[in-house]
Amino acid sequence: MEDIDMTEGQRPTIKTGFGPGKGKGGVYRTLPMPARYAINAVLVVLFLVIGEAMIGNGVVSRYQTGVLEQIGIYIIMAVSLNIATGYLGQLPLGHAGFMSVGGYSCALFIMKNMDKFGLTLATMSKVSPASVMLFALGLLFGGVCAAICGLLIGIPALRLKGDYLAIITLGFAEIIRVVMLNIDSVLGFELTGGAKGLTGIPGYTNFLNTFIVVAIVIFFIHTMMKSRHGRAIIAIRDNEIAAESTGVNTTYYKTLAFVASAFFAGIGGGLYAGCIGVMAPAKFGFMKSVEILVMVVLGGMGSMLGSVLSATVLTILPEALRAFADYRMVVYSIVLILVMIFRPQGLLGSYDFSMSRVIERIMNRDFPWKKKREAKEEVSADAER
Amino acid sequence: MTFLTQVLNGLQLGSIYALVALGYTMVYGIILLLNFAHGDIIMVGAYISWIVMSKLGMSPVLAVILSVLGCTALGVLIDKVAYAPLREAPRLSILITAIGVSYFLENGSQLVFGADAKVVPDYTSLSTFQVGGMTFSFTAILTIAVTAISTIVLNLLVQKTKLGKAMRAVSEDMGAARLMGINVNTTISFTFAVGSALAGIGAVLYSMAYHQATPTMGIMLGTKAFVAAVLGGIGSIPGAVIGGLVVGFAEVAVSAIGLSVWQDAVVFLLLIIVLIVKPTGILGRPMTEKV
Numbered sequence: 096m097e098d099i100d101m102t103e104g105q106r107p108t109i110k111t112g113f114g115p116g117k118g119k120g121g122v123y124r125t126l127p128m129p130a131r132y133a134i135n136a137v138l139v140v141l142f143l144v145i146g147e148a149m150i151g152n153g154v155v156s157r158y159q160t161g162v163l164e165q166i167g168i169y170i171i172m173a174v175s176l177n178i179a180t181g182y183l184g185q186l187p188l189g190h191a192g193f194m195s196v197g198g199y200s201c202a203l204f205i206m207k208n209m210d211k212f213g214l215t216l217a218t219m220s221k222v223s224p225a226s227v228m229l230f231a232l233g234l235l236f237g238g239v240c241a242a243i244c245g246l247l248i249g250i251p252a253l254r255l256k257g258d259y260l261a262i263i264t265l266g267f268a269e270i271i272r273v274v275m276l277n278i279d280s281v282l283g284f285e286l287t288g289g290a291k292g293l294t295g296i297p298g299y300t301n302f303l304n305t306f307i308v309v310a311i312v313i314f315f316i317h318t319m320m321k322s323r324h325g326r327a328i329i330a331i332r333d334n335e336i337a338a339e340s341t342g343v344n345t346t347y348y349k350t351l352a353f354v355a356s357a358f359f360a361g362i363g364g365g366l367y368a369g370c371i372g373v374m375a376p377a378k379f380g381f382m383k384s385v386e387i388l389v390m391v392v393l394g395g396m397g398s399m400l401g402s403v404l405s406a407t408v409l410t411i412l413p414e415a416l417r418a419f420a421d422y423r424m425v426v427y428s429i430v431l432i433l434v435m436i437f438r439p440q441g442l443l444g445s446y447d448f449s450m451s452r453v454i455e456r457i458m459n460r461d462f463p464w465k466k467k468r469e470a471k472e473e474v475s476a477d478a479e480r
Numbered sequence: 481m482t483f484l485t486q487v488l489n490g491l492q493l494g495s496i497y498a499l500v501a502l503g504y505t506m507v508y509g510i511i512l513l514l515n516f517a518h519g520d521i522i523m524v525g526a527y528i529s530w531i532v533m534s535k536l537g538m539s540p541v542l543a544v545i546l547s548v549l550g551c552t553a554l555g556v557l558i559d560k561v562a563y564a565p566l567r568e569a570p571r572l573s574i575l576i577t578a579i580g581v582s583y584f585l586e587n588g589s590q591l592v593f594g595a596d597a598k599v600v601p602d603y604t605s606l607s608t609f610q611v612g613g614m615t616f617s618f619t620a621i622l623t624i625a626v627t628a629i630s631t632i633v634l635n636l637l638v639q640k641t642k643l644g645k646a647m648r649a650v651s652e653d654m655g656a657a658r659l660m661g662i663n664v665n666t667t668i669s670f671t672f673a674v675g676s677a678l679a680g681i682g683a684v685l686y687s688m689a690y691h692q693a694t695p696t697m698g699i700m701l702g703t704k705a706f707v708a709a710v711l712g713g714i715g716s717i718p719g720a721v722i723g724g725l726v727v728g729f730a731e732v733a734v735s736a737i738g739l740s741v742w743q744d745a746v747v748f749l750l751l752i753i754v755l756i757v758k759p760t761g762i763l764g765r766p767m768t769e770k771v
Contacts, residue, residue: 186575251756259755261514261575262706266748269703273745381699385583392576424587431580436565439573 124458131451138450139310147303160302164370166410167305168363171312173390173402175359180388181397181445182320183352184332186261189248190360191383192268193241195275195376197361198368199287201237202296205229205369209297219297230299234308234365241361242354244271249353253346268384275376292375293368300369308366312359317399319355328352329397389431395441400448484614486736492620492689494728495627499682500705501712501720502634503675509715510651510671512571516578517558519702520585521676525551525683526693527589530600540603548680555676556669564665582698590695597694600687623685630681631721634674638717647671651715700744704731707751713764722762726750 126134146163149155155163176190209215212225219226244267252263279289287293319325327348330338339345368374390409394401413423434441456462500522507515525547532543562581566574606618638644646667649657658664686701687693704727712723727747734743754761 180572184572186572188579248752251752255755255759259710259759262703262710263748263752263755265703266707266751270745270748273742277741385579388576388579396572421591425584425591428580428582428584428587432562432577432584435569435573435577435580436562439566439569 123455123461125455126451126458134450134454139306143303143306146306150302161370162411162414163302164300164305164366166407167302167309168300168366168370169387169390169406169410170309170403171359171363171366172387173394173406174313174316174399175356175363176387176391177397177399177402178316178320178328178352178359179356180391181395181402182325182328182332183349183356185253185349185353186388187264187353187356188261188381188384188388189264189266189268189271190356190387191379191381192264192271193245193357193360194364194367194383194387195268195271195374195379196244197237197241197364198374198379199237199275199293199364200240200361201233201365202293202368202374203286204236205233205297205299206295208232216295216297219299220301226299227304230304230369233299234362237365237368238358238361241364242358245354245357246350249350249357253349253353265381265384268379268381272376272379275379287374287376290376292373294373296368296372296374298369298372300366305366305370308362312362313399313403316355316359324348324351332397386427389427392431392441393434395443395445397445398441398443398447400446401441401443405442486732488617488620490729490732491725492617492623492728493732494725495623496682496685496689496701496724497705497708497727498721498724499627499630499678499685500701501709501724502631502717503678503682504702504706504709505712505714505716505720506647506671506675508709510647511563511567511574511654511668513563513574513578514706515675516575516702517581517585518675518679519698519700519705520582521551521554521558521679521698522683522686522701523589523693523695523698524554524585525680526600526687526697527593527598529603529684529687530598530693533601533603534598544603544684547684548677551680551683552673552677555672555679559669559672564668582702586695586698593693593695595695597692600691600693602691603684603688619685619688623689626681626685627721630678631717634678635717637674643667643670704744704747707747710761711751711754713761716761716763719761719763726762 146155150160172190172194176187179185179187205219208229209219212229214223214225214229219229248264248267252260252267255263275287276290279286320329327338327343328351330341330343331345331348335345386409390405391402393409394403394405413420416423438444500518503518503521504515507513507518528547528550529543532538532546533540558581562577563574566577604618608615608617610616636644638647646657646662647670649660649662650664650667654664657667686697705724708723708727709720710723711726712719712721727750730746730750731743734740734746739746758764
């Protein structure tokens with residue numbers, strides 16, 4: 096009995112609030128949840144305001160703004176694929192398929208409904224209550240369409256093991272591509288525009304709404320992964336049989352993660368359509384899926400920060416290194432192989448950055464270098480004994 | 481007459497898929513790896529044929545030999561460089577490495593040879609021959625015959641030889657096989673060599689039929705062959721052949737009724753349907769899960 100008491104005593108008590116702490120072994124002060132959310136919200140707003148001001152001033156050129164939008168879109172794509180690859184531990188190879196479903200359906204939804212909202216091609220890209228409303232509805236519609244596809248493909252595919260899932264999703268993306276390419280000629284009306292693509296999409300994507308959506312998506316995925324459902328998904332990744340025997344409904348949670356992944360990919364696709372202005376089936380081939388996968392794998396499977404960073408770097412690099420465009424893909428593939436051999440968990444592993452944690456460490460004067468020194472002192476004390 | 485031609489076309493295409501599917505099935509059977517690079521090995525084989533015949537102007541016989549040897553060497557090299565360090569790693573890592581290798585081969589050959597299609601010249605001057613008033617395509621008959629012979633030889637190799645026995649043992653239980661004194665790494669390399677040699681033969685037969693080499697030709701060919709292997713039941717040699725023929729016939733049938741643009745979609749739809757109805761494929765053994 097006493098043994099238990101002793102272990103209890105050794106653990107530092109965790110206290111929520113800003114009160115004074117006693118340092119090592121004493122009270123470890125943490126931030127209350129609302130304060131954590133407030134800090135993150137302020138940071139996001141700060142980023143949006145500064146970004147918007149710089150674009151307004153012309154510090155960031157039109158071209159650079161376009162690149163920024165693409166970064167936002169690829170962040171969404173990488174973070175959404177991370178749900179299925181990093182957190183669920185499956186390997187879907189058809190992420191571009193969900194992206195194209197979302198893109199086409201969002202663009203078509205907005206184009207068909209512009210009249211009903213009293214908008215034209217020009218006013219759609221301006222901020223007004225009607226355009227914001229239609230934009231949000233369009234993105235949701237794109238996301239839901241992609242999620243339905245994810246459900247349709249996920250139910251049969253997830254009953255099978257990893258490799259089958261990879262090949263089924265790859266096949267599915269190919270089916271989507273073929274359908275987008277040929278559906279017009281089969282049905283006999285104008286929908287996707289076939290091989291020449293869907294043109295005349297209003298440019299409804301801009302820096303501000305892209306990154307607002309990015310923040311919302313990241314927030315959703317983060318909270319989902321910290322919740323009971325997220326823990327169930329991570330348990331399946333770590334050991335499916337163990338998870339099942341502790342009462343996790345594996346089929347349900349696998350499908351949930353897969354559908355969520357498809358949903359956010361659809362939203363990313365919707366933004367992509369508005370950013371590029373033309374949707375063509377050829378853009379969403381196997382290569383695109385692999386490109387998104389490289390972002391997730393490189394950054395670290397299961398790390399939000401990793402996905403965000405690698406999506407950012409891998410979107411800027413090809414723009415910055417246009418002269419080496421031919422070598423880009425070769426370098427990509429070599430890097431992919433090397434990372435897998437020497438650091439299979441990705442560059443950041445499952446490490447995630449948390450602003451609140453940093454602040455808490457400062458509050459408690461708990462710095463990594465201090466810990467090292469303490470550990471050293473302990474070791475030397477042990478040696479003396 | 482046209483019906484017979486279509487059947488022959490289906491058999492020819494199906495035979496090529498079957499040969500490639502055999503390579504997939506063998507590698508998958510032994511280390512449970514979906515070797516994404518397998519299709520790209522075929523692409524390299526087609527380019528070797530093109531270099532030997534078009535660039536160096538040497539004889540087609542040499543082209544065939546070099547293609548098969550080149551593919552074999554490439555397969556073993558890929559295993560040694562990319563897959564062997566990851567034998568104990570999680571499956572996902574090896575799978576992603578395989579994608580990386582595939583990506584590397586595609587983009588590497590695009591860098592070296594350019595994105596445009598290279599025309600692989602005829603291997604033989606024989607194109608058609610007539611039997612009983614009917615015209616047969618020589619390459620079709622050759623393809624079918626080569627596939628049949630390869631399958632029989634492979635089956636003998638796996639069932640009757642000592643190495644074949646080792647392969648079966650490793651695929652059954654790698655740890656136990658190692659304890660029995662089987663050199664697992666040699667066996668795996670040998671499997672890669674056999675699978676890639678089959679891919680080399682497939683490359684020759686493919687370029688005989690389609691006369692083209694492009695950097696991305698391996699993706700679709702490889703994916704469909706994998707579909708064939710899964711359809712037939714992965715890990716099973718007769719299953720791969722049956723799956724290959726099914727996929728070949730399905731494609732030819734879809735083209736014959738004038739829907740050739742949909743043929744890729746139909747193949748994958750077929751896969752999804754078969755996997756829903758019978759997840760282990762036509763001849764697959766039911767898999768039990770071990771804790």
